[in-house]
Amino acid sequence: MTRARTRDPARPTTLRTADAAGEALACIAARPAGAVLTCLPILLAAGWLVAVLGLITTADAQVSAAFAARLATVVRVSQVAAGPAPAPDPYPAGVLRRLGALPGVLADGAYWRVSPAPGPVLAAGDRAAGAPAVLAATPGFLSATRVRIASGRRYGPWAEAHAAQVCLLGPLAARALGIGTVRGQPAILVGGEPCAVQGVIAARPARPALADAVLLPASAATRLFGPPGRSPHERPELLIRTRPGAALAVARQAPYVISPTRPRRFAAAVRRYPQGLRDQVAAVLGRLFTLAAWAGLAAGLLAVAVVGSLSVAGRAPEYALRRALGARRRHVLAHAACESGLIGLIGGLAGASLGVAAVVLVARARGWVPVMAPLTVLAAPPAAACATALAGLIPAGRAALIQPGLALPRLTP
Amino acid sequence: MNEPALRLRQARPDRAAPGGPPVLELRGVGLSYPGQGPPAQAGGPPRRRPGQPRLARHRVHWPPAALSGIDLTVRPGELVTVTGPAQSGKTTLLKVVALLLRPTTGSYLLNGLDTARLRDRGLAALRGREIGLVCQPAHLLAGRSVLDNVMLPLIYAGRPERARRGPALAGLDLAGLGAQAHRLVSELSAAERQRTAIARALVTAPRLLICDDPTAGLDPDQAVQVIALLTSLRSAGCTVLVATGDQLAAAHGSRCLRLGDGAPGGPPA
Numbered sequence: 096m097t098r099a100r101t102r103d104p105a106r107p108t109t110l111r112t113a114d115a116a117g118e119a120l121a122c123i124a125a126r127p128a129g130a131v132l133t134c135l136p137i138l139l140a141a142g143w144l145v146a147v148l149g150l151i152t153t154a155d156a157q158v159s160a161a162f163a164a165r166l167a168t169v170v171r172v173s174q175v176a177a178g179p180a181p182a183p184d185p186y187p188a189g190v191l192r193r194l195g196a197l198p199g200v201l202a203d204g205a206y207w208r209v210s211p212a213p214g215p216v217l218a219a220g221d222r223a224a225g226a227p228a229v230l231a232a233t234p235g236f237l238s239a240t241r242v243r244i245a246s247g248r249r250y251g252p253w254a255e256a257h258a259a260q261v262c263l264l265g266p267l268a269a270r271a272l273g274i275g276t277v278r279g280q281p282a283i284l285v286g287g288e289p290c291a292v293q294g295v296i297a298a299r300p301a302r303p304a305l306a307d308a309v310l311l312p313a314s315a316a317t318r319l320f321g322p323p324g325r326s327p328h329e330r331p332e333l334l335i336r337t338r339p340g341a342a343l344a345v346a347r348q349a350p351y352v353i354s355p356t357r358p359r360r361f362a363a364a365v366r367r368y369p370q371g372l373r374d375q376v377a378a379v380l381g382r383l384f385t386l387a388a389w390a391g392l393a394a395g396l397l398a399v400a401v402v403g404s405l406s407v408a409g410r411a412p413e414y415a416l417r418r419a420l421g422a423r424r425r426h427v428l429a430h431a432a433c434e435s436g437l438i439g440l441i442g443g444l445a446g447a448s449l450g451v452a453a454v455v456l457v458a459r460a461r462g463w464v465p466v467m468a469p470l471t472v473l474a475a476p477p478a479a480a481c482a483t484a485l486a487g488l489i490p491a492g493r494a495a496l497i498q499p500g501l502a503l504p505r506l507t508p
Numbered sequence: 509m510n511e512p513a514l515r516l517r518q519a520r521p522d523r524a525a526p527g528g529p530p531v532l533e534l535r536g537v538g539l540s541y542p543g544q545g546p547p548a549q550a551g552g553p554p555r556r557r558p559g560q561p562r563l564a565r566h567r568v569h570w571p572p573a574a575l576s577g578i579d580l581t582v583r584p585g586e587l588v589t590v591t592g593p594a595q596s597g598k599t600t601l602l603k604v605v606a607l608l609l610r611p612t613t614g615s616y617l618l619n620g621l622d623t624a625r626l627r628d629r630g631l632a633a634l635r636g637r638e639i640g641l642v643c644q645p646a647h648l649l650a651g652r653s654v655l656d657n658v659m660l661p662l663i664y665a666g667r668p669e670r671a672r673r674g675p676a677l678a679g680l681d682l683a684g685l686g687a688q689a690h691r692l693v694s695e696l697s698a699a700e701r702q703r704t705a706i707a708r709a710l711v712t713a714p715r716l717l718i719c720d721d722p723t724a725g726l727d728p729d730q731a732v733q734v735i736a737l738l739t740s741l742r743s744a745g746c747t748v749l750v751a752t753g754d755q756l757a758a759a760h761g762s763r764c765l766r767l768g769d770g771a772p773g774g775p776p777a
Contacts, residue, residue, distance in 0.1 A: 104633065104637050106633055107629040108664045108665060108666060109666040114663050124651070125650060126650075416647050417660075417664070419606065419635060419641055420635065420664055420708075421632055421635050421637070421665060421712075422632065423629050423664075500609035
């Protein structure tokens with residue numbers, strides 16, 4: 096209580112920022128129930144915003160993964176007709192090994208249709224298939240096309256290396272030949288050459304052409320029916336399966352790997368990645384959900400303004416008391432705005448946590464990988480604090496305009 | 509005089525000079541709320557508009573003004589009481605003196621400063637530095653400690669945090685609440701709440717202490733404690749203006765202003 100009176104008594108009073116924040120915090124702590132009530136709308140709004148933005152990101156990544164997994168992992172390499180006459184065997188074994196060493200390549204193999212047709216395909220009892228395609232395919236081709244076997248097993252590198260006379264039957268060809276299982280070690284005649292049936296391909300194969308086909312190891316087909324490429328329309332092709340996203344790079348490199356000196360003799364085609372379609376789908380979904388997110392935030396801020404106004408009406412006597420004790424209008428405004436901002440910060444923190452939890456739970460329930468931009472989570476609390484402080488300016492302005500002489504009688508003990 | 513009162517006197521040597529320039533001067537102060545008193549326009553009552561019914565045979569009775577014709581001069585070290593029956597304008601007069609309401613007529617000088625010329629920030633400064641207000645009821649901030657409540661005016665007086673605790677504890681000592689500093693206000697008795705409000709009013713060492721019915725709701729013993737506190741403050745040189753309906757409290761004043769219907773000279777309370 097030691098103060099010298101040397102300065103103008105009417106000089107304006109001051110309120111430090113730290114004091115305004117401290118008073119706001121003390122008021123929140125003194126009325127936890129009221130603070131929770133005010134906090135609830137911004138908590139829900141921030142939680143809604145974070146959750147929706149997180150779900151948009153997660154769904155977007157999911158769409159990308161789905162498109163990439165299904166459509167952009169297959170490269171088909173063929174020998175173009177233009178240029179010098181093709182060599183009898185354009186894909187020697189070394190080519191397949193070098194292609195397999197490219198980054199991103201999962202499997203690769205060669206295949207061709209044996210032409211001209213070697214003759215009728217007969218099973219035991221001279222049961223004949225209609226006219227199945229006889230395909231020569233390396234074991235890598237079976238991996239690249241993800242052939243699923245209903246009965247038996249695929250032929251492997253050993254059969255390829257030893258030109259073993261084994262075969263796989265497509266489901267339609269197997270049904271025509273009356274072979275449903277390989278348990279009895281059946282054999283068929285292909286153009287008069289005996290082949291042991293090693294497996295039956297499952298129904299609805301990834302490549303429809305395999306449904307009514309007989310597949311022989313490439314080496315065996317070459318030994319039995321001659322090298323490929325004798326007919327210009329039945330040239331051998333390569334099929335390469337890559338990791339998602341690697342298809343374009345592999346397609347660019349493959350011709351150089353096959354023939355470093357004459358890469359133009361070969362054309363690599365990728366099933367076009369429908370980026371435009373994916374982007375369109377993502378953009379439509381993104382716009383829709385972003386709109387919903389911001390609408391939720393706006394509703395939350397409106398609720399904050401309404402609850403804040405009601406709170407000011409109930410606390411008019413307190414603000415009047417502060418004015419009676421020397422607070423200026425701007426001090427009351429700062430105090431109320433600080434209180435709103437702190438409530439917004441608390442609500443934003445809780446809401447962001449709630450939103451992240453919602454994203455994780457939804458993603459886990461759907462079997463997705465939750466993907467969120469860190470900025471969304473980190474920026475939510477300060478953004479909620481700023482937005483709430485702005486929304487709180489309306490009730491704060493009302494608080495600042497309270498006439499202390501009129502509001503003071505309404506004080507209750 | 510007890511030790512805290514001595515410290516108070518040392519803090520404000522200027523107020524321990526009875527007979528000096530008046531602390532407050534009210535000259536013909538009146539106050540009308542909207543709808544009270546006759547319309548302040550020249551040329552008599554408003555003209556009748558065409559088609560408006562004639563009211564020539566009826567006299568309009570305006571509600572009386574809340575305050576009218578108040579003249580009061582209070583000098584340093586005085587304890588002036590304002591008495592009167594309920595609704596006589598005691599609290600309204602105190603609000604005018606506390607700069608919570610602006611008078612609609614007359615002039616009000618506080619320490620020689622014409623308050624009519626001050627804007628909101630000047631009035632707030634005077635409220636914070638020159639005036640200590642004890643309301644009825646005590647109007648303490650709920651959920652806060654006694655010390656927090658007493659330190660509240662120092663925040664708006666611009667005191668740094670480290671310079672608030674000392675004056676607040678001294679004010680509490682003066683009010684006899686030094687041991688209650690850290691209790692919540694909800695745990696206090698009515699008299700303790702009232703004394704806390706007095707400590708809060710004194711913490712900025714104001715020139716003028718205004719008390720609105722400080723003994724209301726207190727039992728006789730508690731009322732005597734509060735009156736003794738006010739008397740000791742006066743002895744310490746503090747200028748005190750008390751509105752009260754309590755004859756015992758009014759008897760301790762050096763002068764008494766009696767109000768009736770917002771004007772001086774009302775009947776005894």
